[in-house]
Amino acid sequence: MSMVPESHPRYKSLLNRGKVVDAFESGVLAKGGLIAHGRGETYDYLIGETTPKVAKEAIKASAAMLMLAKNPVISVNGNSIALAKDELIDLAAELNGKIEVNLFYRTEAREQKIKELFEKNESNNENYKNNKITILGIDDANKQMPNVDHLRGKVSEAGIYTADVVLVPLEDGDRAEALIEMGKKVIAIDLNPLSRTAQKSTITIVDELTRCIPLIKEEIINLKKQNLSNEELNQITKFDNNKALNEILKLISDKLTNK
Numbered sequence: 300m301s302m303v304p305e306s307h308p309r310y311k312s313l314l315n316r317g318k319v320v321d322a323f324e325s326g327v328l329a330k331g332g333l334i335a336h337g338r339g340e341t342y343d344y345l346i347g348e349t350t351p352k353v354a355k356e357a358i359k360a361s362a363a364m365l366m367l368a369k370n371p372v373i374s375v376n377g378n379s380i381a382l383a384k385d386e387l388i389d390l391a392a393e394l395n396g397k398i399e400v401n402l403f404y405r406t407e408a409r410e411q412k413i414k415e416l417f418e419k420n421e422s423n424n425e426n427y428k429n430n431k432i433t434i435l436g437i438d439d440a441n442k443q444m445p446n447v448d449h450l451r452g453k454v455s456e457a458g459i460y461t462a463d464v465v466l467v468p469l470e471d472g473d474r475a476e477a478l479i480e481m482g483k484k485v486i487a488i489d490l491n492p493l494s495r496t497a498q499k500s501t502i503t504i505v506d507e508l509t510r511c512i513p514l515i516k517e518e519i520i521n522l523k524k525q526n527l528s529n530e531e532l533n534q535i536t537k538f539d540n541n542k543a544l545n546e547i548l549k550l551i552s553d554k555l556t557n558k
Contacts, residue, residue, distance in 0.1 A: 322381030326412040329404035332378045342490035345551045353546045354506040361486045362518035363535035368464035371396040379468045386512040391432040399458035400436035405450040410437045446477045472496045492547040505547045
């Protein structure tokens with residue numbers, strides 16, 4: 300995307316669009332991921348292409364929830380890897396946590412491409428080189444989630460299957476719902492406040508992925524500096540997801556009616 304000048308009003312969005320195209324052409328991203336990205340861009344327009352106040356509140360609650368987790372896992376798919384691989388690695392390292400690759404269109408070829416992509420990352424990401432994170436879900440997806448009949452139901456026992464908190468950026472709704480039914484807390488990053496993922500998750504951050512992930516990491520660092528007790532962190536996790544989603548819908552409605 301070098302032909303796009305930085306002065307372009309949608310420079311960052313166009314760079315992200317280029318990233319998903321590159322990921323598709325390399326075999327990391329399935330064709331359906333291109334459609335999903337475009338759908339997300341539409342909702343980003345509607346919230347003003349900026350992180351809403353209520354999303355910042357959800358980010359703080361999510362950061363506290365991830366800090367309290369005994370086995371936090373970040374679930375990633377082709378789109379999230381294409382857009383924010385390094386940022387997701389850095390977030391996982393801050394949590395001493397795990398990243399699990401979980402694909403709807405799962406093929407051995409895609410899995411191998413993604414594995415190579417993470418392994419290539421060893422040369423330029425200190426957190427990966429220093430073994431601060433674990434990548435799961437490619438060679439060890441040996442457990443089946445209940446009530447998920449498609450290939451996203453194949454998960455790692457060390458990861459999603461035994462996680463207590465799962466961060467699910469760019470998720471599909473039936474798996475988010477199944478995770479909740481398994482007794483897990485689910486933090487979703489979803490630009491569509493009406494999606495089943497957004498509606499069913501414990502906390503939904505209605506924000507664009509590449510804006511959101513660094514903000515979660517920053518909030519975790521801030522909370523660590525405060526040396527809060529588990530009880531204090533638990534209070535921060537108290538979050539009314541339905542109320543937050545309604546606030547987002549009102550924000551969108553007000554924009555559409557120019558209020």
